[in-house]
Amino acid sequence: MPPTSTTGAKSSRPRRGEGQWALGYREPLNKNEENKKNDDGLNVRQRIIDIYSKAGFDSIDPADLRGRFRWFGLYTQRAPGIDGGKTAVLEPEELDDRYFMLRIRIDGGQLSAAQLRTIGEISTTYARDTADITDRQNVQLHWVRIEDVPEIWEKLEAVGLSSTEACGDTPRVIMGCPLAGVAEDEVLDATPQIQQVHDDHVGSPLFSNLPRKYKTSISGCSAYCTNHEINDVAFVGVVGPDGTPGYDLHVGGGLSTNPMFAQRLGAFVRPDQLSEVWAGVTSVFRDYGYRRLRHRARIKFLIKDWGPAKFREVLEKEYLGYALPDGPAPELDPGQRRDHVGVHRQRDGRNYVGFAARVGRIPGTQLSRIADIAEAHGSDRIRTTADQKLVILDVTDERVEQITAALEAEDLQVRPSTFRRQTMACTGIEFCKLAIVETKDRGAELIDELERRLPDFPEPITINLNGCPNSCARIQVADIGLKGQLVTNSDGEQVEGYQVHLGGGMGLNAAFGRKVRGLKTTSEELPDYIERVLRRYLEQKDDGEAFATWAARANDSDLK
Known part of the structure; x- marks a missing residue:
């Protein structure tokens, strides 16, 4: 592998092009590249420990605050009370709160009970009991103060975890199968x-x-x-x-x-x-x-x-x-x-138990409780999944019903409905500076409404809610993908809503969801819309036909 210092030798004269180092152009072409050239993002860790955590938020260099902090999993979260219509209008410093989201990388989704309990304790002590399991197997905390970051790192590192390169222009968490x-x-x-x-x-x-x-x-x-x-x-x-x-x-x-x-x-x-x-x-x-x-x-x-x-x-x-x-x-x-939701046999004769929270949101106290439940039933291995779920490994046959009951008493469903099992949501406007609409609470409410309206819905339908166009919740590859934006309601008012993508998926029939011209829904009307389109699917589908296949052939009018 050639070292970075020699990549410019491939061209005798630098060319602007796309700013590719290997073609000889090493001068920064935008502010992000300039910041990275000025100082490696990895160097910000020591400044956080020595300066910022001691002098407080106002001491932070803006180039670190909105740039290099990401190299250690830190983003300023959205200041409260800023509506989605201002997301693309305000300057970064106007959107910034004085608190941080902290992303903890969990490579391969692999956690011991002690590690999960540590995350839970950090959440309750330093993050107002917040925690989200992401669709990249990380855990995100909110309301973190810069003064507390060194102590949080010490606690994480004591159990073999870190936030190093959890964000930024870096190799982020390595995803792996929880099994x-x-x-x-x-x-x-x-x-x-x-x-x-x-x-x-x-x-x-x-x-x-x-x-x-x-x-x-x-x-x-x-x-x-x-x-x-x-x-x-x-x-x-x-x-x-x-x-x-x-x-x-x-x-x-x-x-x-x-x-x-x-x-x-x-x-x-x-x-x-x-x-x-x-x-x-x-x-x-x-x-x-x-x-x-x-x-x-x-x-x-x-x-x-x-x-x-x-x-x-x-x-x-x-x-x-x-x-x-x-x-x-x-x-x-x-x-x-x-x-990997449900109870399934392992190769050693024991079982793994996969379970679903509501759209990945699990308070820190509940994360600690999951660690307790795992240990009480003979397991020291908990895993996060790429679908905002959790799995406990190594459960013997005689303990399966006990652990299932213990988890479901915490509203962590081992045998969830299709809607609980396959609805995901990104962070949304509550904390994210890029978001335009609410997602987490909206997703949780949507699950409850669909379970009430369609209690015996038989098909595996993925519903993914995203607060902006960036697709952290994978809207283009969901059966029903919902991209947050402002829409006009029946009274002519601008309100929170979603553009709808239909029939996306991965696997053998991978495809990005279909966008029907003008197909949008307000947040208030979202449960009505999804109920309507799912009932049409059940009425019109052929035997064994997946939702994505039906959505690809359905008339536009049937998708509205």
């Missing part, structure tokens, strides 16, 4: 590779200045629960040409305002090669990624322009120094759920 090592039907256990990539590369200055955020999944799950289709780089468990398990390499997935599915490079990666190959792919992005315009700085734009064949060639010739063998594609099942 790694225990699933009966997994291709291979990716835990060692997740750990090695983390230990080798997270926090390294070689990768602390990427063009944009960088999302990884490494999984041997046969249900493909980490959603390799929408990660920047994904290693997907497959059986290689010689019968040995390894990984199929995918690059360039991502949603936001320009959704793209990852492309297969067609290369087979042995487990012992994975960390080196990850570094090679990441280095291609670092050196050739577009740095001129932030909205084009994700790796998906590079591979869209290059194509997978050129990307693989550059990876192998310039960074690895050897060719990867061709390998098979993963065998996707169009009807398989990916969320």
Whole structure:
């Protein structure tokens, strides 16, 4: 892998182009790139410990506050009382509260009871009992004061957790199957590779200045629960040409305002090669990624322009120094759920128990209670999922009903309705400075309404609510995706509402949701709309027809 200092040698004369380092242009082309050149984001940690936590919020350099703090999982949260119509109008300092969201990275979604209890205690002590399980297996806290951050880090690090590179233009949390090592039907256990990539590369200055955020999944799950289709780089468990398990390499997935599915490079990666190959792919992005315009700085734009064949060639010739063998594609099942909810057998004869909170929101006191429940029933392993759910591993047969009852007494459903199981929501306007509408409370209320109106709804329907166009809640790949925006109600007033996307999904029939011209709903009318479209689906669908298939062929009038 060539060092960063030599990448400019590929061109005798710097060219502006897209600001690619490997083509010789190293001067920053926007303020974000200038800030990163001025000081590595990793260096802000010591300033937080030595200066900002002692002198308080007003002492924070703005370039750190709205930039480098992200390298350690910190964002200022939205100041209370600012409506969605002002999100794109006000300056950052007008949107900032004096409190922070803190994102804790949980690589592979793997937690011990002690780790989960520590997160719960931090939440209750420092974050007003707030906690959200994200759809990238992290936990986010709110209302965090800068004065408390060093103590929070000490408590996290004492149990092997951190917020290092949980945000920023860095390698963010590495997603992994929550059942790694225990699933009966997994291709291979990716835990060692997740750990090695983390230990080798997270926090390294070689990768602390990427063009944009960088999302990884490494999984041997046969249900493909980490959603390799929408990660920047994904290693997907497959059986290689010689019968040995390894990984199929995918690059360039991502949603936001320009959704793209990852492309297969067609290369087979042995487990012992994975960390080196990850570094090679990441280095291609670092050196050739577009740095001129932030909205084009994700790796998906590079591979869209290059194509997978050129990307693989550059990876192998310039960074690895050897060719990867061709390998098979993963065998996707169009009807398989990916969320691991419910009680299921492990390969060792014990059981895992997956359960659903409401749209991922679980107070810190309840996180501590989950740790207690797990330990009381013989488990020290709790996992987060890519669908804002939790899983407890290693439950013996005789304790399954007891642990199920204990969880459901906390309103953590092991046998949830379709609507509880498959409704997700991003952070929303309560805390997020990018949001336009409320999502968490709206999602929780929607679940209750749909359970009341359609109590026996039989089909697996995903409903994803997002507070802005950035798709943190994956609206384009949901059966019903709801993008927050202001809409006009029947009285001509601007109110909170959603643009509707229908029929998205991943897997064998991957597609982005259909947008019907003018199809929007106010937040108040949302339960009526969804009930209406779901009843039409039940009336019109063919036997065994999925919602996405029906939505793709339905008349526009039936989708309104």
